[in-house]
Amino acid sequence: MTVHTTTIAVRFCETDALGHVNNTNYFVYLEEARIRLFEQLGYSTDVHEWRFILASAKCDFVRQAYFGQTLEVETNVGNIGNKSFQLVHRILDAKTKALVALGEATVVYFNFETQKSEPIPDELRRHLEKYAGADISNQLK
Amino acid sequence: MTVHTTTIAVRFCETDALGHVNNTNYFVYLEEARIRLFEQLGYSTDVHEWRFILASAKCDFVRQAYFGQTLEVETNVGNIGNKSFQLVHRILDAKTKALVALGEATVVYFNFETQKSEPIPDELRRHLEKYAGADISNQLK
Amino acid sequence: MTVHTTTIAVRFCETDALGHVNNTNYFVYLEEARIRLFEQLGYSTDVHEWRFILASAKCDFVRQAYFGQTLEVETNVGNIGNKSFQLVHRILDAKTKALVALGEATVVYFNFETQKSEPIPDELRRHLEKYAGADISNQLK
Amino acid sequence: MTVHTTTIAVRFCETDALGHVNNTNYFVYLEEARIRLFEQLGYSTDVHEWRFILASAKCDFVRQAYFGQTLEVETNVGNIGNKSFQLVHRILDAKTKALVALGEATVVYFNFETQKSEPIPDELRRHLEKYAGADISNQLK
Numbered sequence: 001m002t003v004h005t006t007t008i009a010v011r012f013c014e015t016d017a018l019g020h021v022n023n024t025n026y027f028v029y030l031e032e033a034r035i036r037l038f039e040q041l042g043y044s045t046d047v048h049e050w051r052f053i054l055a056s057a058k059c060d061f062v063r064q065a066y067f068g069q070t071l072e073v074e075t076n077v078g079n080i081g082n083k084s085f086q087l088v089h090r091i092l093d094a095k096t097k098a099l100v101a102l103g104e105a106t107v108v109y110f111n112f113e114t115q116k117s118e119p120i121p122d123e124l125r126r127h128l129e130k131y132a133g134a135d136i137s138n139q140l141k
Numbered sequence: 142m143t144v145h146t147t148t149i150a151v152r153f154c155e156t157d158a159l160g161h162v163n164n165t166n167y168f169v170y171l172e173e174a175r176i177r178l179f180e181q182l183g184y185s186t187d188v189h190e191w192r193f194i195l196a197s198a199k200c201d202f203v204r205q206a207y208f209g210q211t212l213e214v215e216t217n218v219g220n221i222g223n224k225s226f227q228l229v230h231r232i233l234d235a236k237t238k239a240l241v242a243l244g245e246a247t248v249v250y251f252n253f254e255t256q257k258s259e260p261i262p263d264e265l266r267r268h269l270e271k272y273a274g275a276d277i278s279n280q281l282k
Numbered sequence: 283m284t285v286h287t288t289t290i291a292v293r294f295c296e297t298d299a300l301g302h303v304n305n306t307n308y309f310v311y312l313e314e315a316r317i318r319l320f321e322q323l324g325y326s327t328d329v330h331e332w333r334f335i336l337a338s339a340k341c342d343f344v345r346q347a348y349f350g351q352t353l354e355v356e357t358n359v360g361n362i363g364n365k366s367f368q369l370v371h372r373i374l375d376a377k378t379k380a381l382v383a384l385g386e387a388t389v390v391y392f393n394f395e396t397q398k399s400e401p402i403p404d405e406l407r408r409h410l411e412k413y414a415g416a417d418i419s420n421q422l423k
Numbered sequence: 424m425t426v427h428t429t430t431i432a433v434r435f436c437e438t439d440a441l442g443h444v445n446n447t448n449y450f451v452y453l454e455e456a457r458i459r460l461f462e463q464l465g466y467s468t469d470v471h472e473w474r475f476i477l478a479s480a481k482c483d484f485v486r487q488a489y490f491g492q493t494l495e496v497e498t499n500v501g502n503i504g505n506k507s508f509q510l511v512h513r514i515l516d517a518k519t520k521a522l523v524a525l526g527e528a529t530v531v532y533f534n535f536e537t538q539k540s541e542p543i544p545d546e547l548r549r550h551l552e553k554y555a556g557a558d559i560s561n562q563l564k
Contacts, residue, residue: 017302028436066299154446157439163435166436172294172295309446339450
């Protein structure tokens with residue numbers, strides 16, 4: 001099982017007045033992890049060739065995160081359907097490997113010109129399968 | 142059934158290079174709706190008296206949103222447990238009332254001094270019950 | 283002298299761990315004020331017809347701002363050149379009218395198709411002149 | 424002359440509907456550079472020991488930046504006063520070294536407990552002097 005890992009250094013402006021990282025920024029970290037995975041799979045960062053649209057995003061917050069902390073987002077691919085696939089993320093403290101959050105995303109293979117979803121090409125499917133994770137239903141309730 | 146409504150004017154910096162509102166900003170809108178509801182319930186905006194921490198947030202993206210659009214976030218309270226409760230949100234286009242997104246949050250009643258969750262006080266429970274929605278399991282898969 | 287006013291309710295996620303509004307968000311407020319002024323002048327919010335690009339932005343932070351506060355951004359037009367013009371902003375507390383920050387922006391009239399600046403049309407110049415402020419050099423050092 | 428350098432990978436959510444990096448995010452990059460410099464100088468990232476408050480920030484936008492680009496923020500110290508000092512930043516494309524933006528900040532040595540500015544300690548002054556740049560007035564108009 002191959003895991004894709006993205007390292008994130010928490011920025012000061014990502015904290016809020018409660019002293020911890022504001023919940024909305026976990027979704028920034030998850031987007032960063034998702035897009036780095038797409039790059040790894042050979043997808044262009046040119047928006048004119050963009051092929052993915054987000055159908056759903058979820059984050060379970062397990063531990064508060066703080067400024068000064070380095071995080072690792074580990075990403076695996078879950079279920080791969082006809083036109084969409086699931087990503088599952090674990091946000092860890094980079095030093096202690098303590099679990100900070102669990103994330104989940106449903107990504108649709110999308111044609112921005114026609115504004116319609118399309119079947120996942122075989123090549124993408126094969127690439128995604130390399131990152132197939134364990135049974136996700138056990139991880140996220 | 143009382144619904145809490147927050148109006149959001151999409152800001153230009155909330156869009157991304159795909160021309161639509163970036164997914165991470167829907168969670169900004171949901172936080173705004175959540176906190177305006179807490180204010181309505183009589184909770185202070187003073188962080189030293191802050192009583193809520195987010196355990197989970199989810200958003201299903203139904204339609205793309207754009208700059209120039211005004212959105213309405215309708216919020217209801219779902220299941221109320223011993224120490225936590227659920228919020229369910231519908232993000233609508235303010236003019237057409239078309240559904241833009243569905244949101245869901247699990248909020249824990251939390252003491253930031255002791256850093257521990259606490260049972261929901263009766264008064265808060267009564268306030269939350271006023272916003273109790275229809276069966277949420279029918280709305281969100 | 284006509285002043286353009288935009289009202290901003292500080293969002294929780296705009297604060298940082300120092301308990302106040304993070305400096306980067308003042309520039310979000312200034313962009314919001316700038317774009318609302320452009321709308322007022324009759325400019326489309328459609329990005330395909332977008333005509334303005336920012337050459338410079340500045341903010342002097344006078345008082346800390348906090349969650350729960352409502353701010354007013356007052357905007358006037360400063361010097362109008364051949365292809366660019368200046369905006370000057372005062373961010374005030376909406377209740378007390380205490381000065382929170384002073385902002386300044388240089389905006390270039392820009393053609394995004396050719397990616398070149400163009401002379402300011404007479405009609406825009408006349409519109410901008412309605413918002414001409416007092417001598418800005420006295421306000422900002 | 425020692426220059427402090429911070430590397431920034433542009434995130435997708437930092438772009439806007441014009442296809443480029445939104446102006447407000449340059450100030451996020453400048454804050455990141457500023458705080459990494461403070462860390463380098465031995466200052467704690469613990470907000471309870473935080474000693475710096477921003478009095479002013481400015482950015483001149485020279486070239487548009489895009490998703491997929493890596494940026495370098497080079498920082499030098501300008502004038503060091505009794506209770507405040509200036510930082511001057513150059514944002515460059517990491518590959519081509521093309522100038523993307525010029526930044527400037529005035530930072531006040533600040534006691535958050537008393538909420539008052541304080542004279543810059545000799546040790547900090549000596550540290551800052553190591554990053555003293557060339558005459559800044561030549562760089563920024």
